[in-house]
Amino acid sequence: GAAELGPYRHYMQKEIFEQPRAVADTLEGIQGIVPELFGDGAYRVFKEIDSVLILACGTSYYSGCTAKYWLESIAKIPTQVEIASEYRYRETVPNPRSLVVTISQSGETADTLAALRHAQQLGMEHTLTICNVATSAMVRECKLSYITRAGVEIGVASTKAFTTQLAGLFLLTLSLAQVKGRLTESQEAQHLKAMRHLPAALSAVLALEPQVISWSEDFARMQNALFLGRGLHYPIALEGALKLKEISYIHAEAYPAGELKHGPLALVTSEMPVVTVAPNDALLEKLKSNMQEVRARGGVLYVLADGDSKIESGEGIHVIRMPEHYGELSPLLHVVPLQLLAYHTACARGTDVDKPRNLAKSVTVE
Ligand code: G6P
Numbered sequence: 587g588a589a590e591l592g593p594y595r596h597y598m599q600k601e602i603f604e605q606p607r608a609v610a611d612t613l614e615g616i617q618g619i620v621p622e623l624f625g626d627g628a629y630r631v632f633k634e635i636d637s638v639l640i641l642a643c644g645t646s647y648y649s650g651c652t653a654k655y656w657l658e659s660i661a662k663i664p665t666q667v668e669i670a671s672e673y674r675y676r677e678t679v680p681n682p683r684s685l686v687v688t689i690s691q692s693g694e695t696a697d698t699l700a701a702l703r704h705a706q707q708l709g710m711e712h713t714l715t716i717c718n719v720a721t722s723a724m725v726r727e728c729k730l731s732y733i734t735r736a737g738v739e740i741g742v743a744s745t746k747a748f749t750t751q752l753a754g755l756f757l758l759t760l761s762l763a764q765v766k767g768r769l770t771e772s773q774e775a776q777h778l779k780a781m782r783h784l785p786a787a788l789s790a791v792l793a794l795e796p797q798v799i800s801w802s803e804d805f806a807r808m809q810n811a812l813f814l815g816r817g818l819h820y821p822i823a824l825e826g827a828l829k830l831k832e833i834s835y836i837h838a839e840a841y842p843a844g845e846l847k848h849g850p851l852a853l854v855t856s857e858m859p860v861v862t863v864a865p866n867d868a869l870l871e872k873l874k875s876n877m878q879e880v881r882a883r884g885g886v887l888y889v890l891a892d893g894d895s896k897i898e899s900g901e902g903i904h905v906i907r908m909p910e911h912y913g914e915l916s917p918l919l920h921v922v923p924l925q926l927l928a929y930h931t932a933c934a935r936g937t938d939v940d941k942p943r944n945l946a947k948s949v950t951v952e
Contacts, residue, residue, distance in 0.1 A: 596939045598741035598833070602925050603792060606785040608746040609918070611735035612753045613781055619760045619774050624714060625730040631712045632765040635685040638665040639710070641673055641701040642689040643949070645744040645828065646751060649716075650689050651821035652917045653755035660914070661763035670701035671952075680708035687758070688715045691739060691747035692948040693722020700952075702727060716754040718747050732758065741940045742947045743832045745925050748825065749788070752918045756781065780915055790909040791922045795930075797906045798923050801888055802930035805836065808859055812850055813840040813924075815863040816873055822863050822917045826924030833932040833942050843876040854885035861924070865908070865916045866892040877903075890923055 594600040621628035638657055640650035650667040657665040668676075670688075674697060686705045690698050693715070702713060702724070714730035718739070725731045734750035760777055763769040769777075805811060811830060815823030823840035830838040841850050843862070854860065860880045864873050874897070877887055881902055888904045891897040892911045899905045912919050932939045 595933070596741065596929070598743055598745060598929055598939050601739055601741050601746045602922070602929060604737065605746050605749050605922065606788040606792070608736040608750050609753050609788060610785040611737075612750040613757075613784070614735070616757070616778070616781075618778070619757070619764050619769070621761050621765055623757060623761060624732050628730050628761070629765060631685065631714075631730060632762055634683060635712055636663075636683045637681060637685070638663055638687055638762075639681075639684045639705065640665065640667040640687045640689065641670045641698060641705070642667075643670050643695050643697050645748050645825060646689040646691060646698075648821045648825040648828070649748055649751040649755060650687070651824065652752060652818065653759065655818045656756060656759040656914065657762065660759050660768070661766060662768055663762055663766065668701070670695070670697040674701040674704045678708070680705070680710055682709045682711070684710055684712065686710050686713045688713070688717075688724055688728060689751055689755070690715065690722070690724050691718045691736070691744055691751075693717040693719040693724035694948055694950050696950050696952050699723055699727070714758070716751050716758070718750065740947075742942055742945050743829055743928070748921065749918050753781070753784070756915065777914075780913065784915060784918060787910060787912060787919055788922065791919050794906055794908075794923055795926055798926040799930050801904060801906070802927055802934055805830075805834070805859060805927065805931040806934035808836055808857065810853070810857070811836055811838040811859050811861060812853065813838060813861045813863070814843040814846065814873075814876060815840065816843045816869040817867065818914070818917055819863040819865060819920060822921050822924065823861070825921055826861060826863070826927070829925055829928035830931060832945060833928055833937060833939050834935050835937060835943075836931065843873050846876050846879055851879060851883065854880055854883040856884045856886060858885055860885050860887050861927070862887055862889045863920050863924075864889050864891045864895060864897060865920065866895045866911050867916070870895060890920055
């Protein structure tokens with residue numbers, strides 16, 4: 587009821603602001619990286635597997651896409667991510683030594699459950715789920731699990747479930763890296779320190795809300811929007827576009843910035859805002875040249891830059907500076923302003939934010 591909303595206008599806004607707490611709860615009590623965080627027998631399974639196959643739908647699929655970058659760069663484990671509804675009907679080459687990872691807020695999504703059962707029928711017995719509901723079918727049917735502690739999520743557009751999934755997937759990456767001998771003690775300590783800092787870092791990003799509200803006033807008048815990211819932040823661009831289309835009904839799509847000239851540049855005009863996720867990483871210089879391509883066509887840029895990115899606001903370029911540079915955990919922080927952008931744009935357009943038309947919170951039928 588309305589009382590539970592406290593100072594917030596919608597559940598989605600409340601859930602966005604719960605993220606520091608949700609991520610803190612999800613990581614609570616973790617003293618060190620041990621495979622048993624994922625259940626009894628995890629060590630043996632992690633020892634045995636040679637690859638990861640991630641299966642999910644919607645926002646959960648994008649957390650899987652983000653995890654692929656971590657699993658390959660940190661744990662050095664070849665990783666595939668598949669949309670569950672595609673995987674279940676496709677002829678694939680099963681690898682019994684693959685770890686099948688399902689990701690689901692509800693644990694009841696029909697396609698994800700069917701994809702899991704399909705993988706099992708193909709002889710893949712090493713199964714693990716990252717799930718927000720401990721009593722769900724997904725948790726019952728997977729051998730191993732990590733329960734995120736986002737708490738009940740009511741808004742149809744997923745927010746705190748996504749960031750807590752990322753926290754769980756980062757832990758999975760570290761555990762696999764450790765079992766495979768690819769994580770030194772000092773690296774483990776550094777990663778744990780960065781994870782413990784997440785709640786404070788998330789709170790600092792949430793404080794950017796007034797700046798995001800000013801962006802949303804421009805977006806509310808648009809028909810289309812393009813989101814760009816590279817590397818680890820390409821899935822974050824995808825998630826930002828999904829959030830905007832789900833609740834504001836503005837057509838939005840995401841591209842890895844390097845693909846700009848292979849198609850979407852043809853769409854860029856002053857009526858096409860281009861959101862760019864631009865952390866100060868190895869790809870920043872390349873991203874800056876992608877941004878110039880947009881400016882040269884009259885496109886207006888909305889840039890999420892790091893404190894030390896040296897990208898300034900100016901004609902046709904609006905910059906929000908993130909409080910810090912977050913390294914490998916950066917996706918968890920960069921997604922937050924994109925959630926807020928979708929939320930405030932939808933509010934400005936007067937849509938039903940918590941219950942967008944035609945969508946359901948949990949899709950339990952095909
Ligand atoms: C629906 C929801 C999305 C969610 C997706 C997968 O489409 O509206 O927010 O990401 O299902 O749900 P799951 O519970 O499996 O994460």
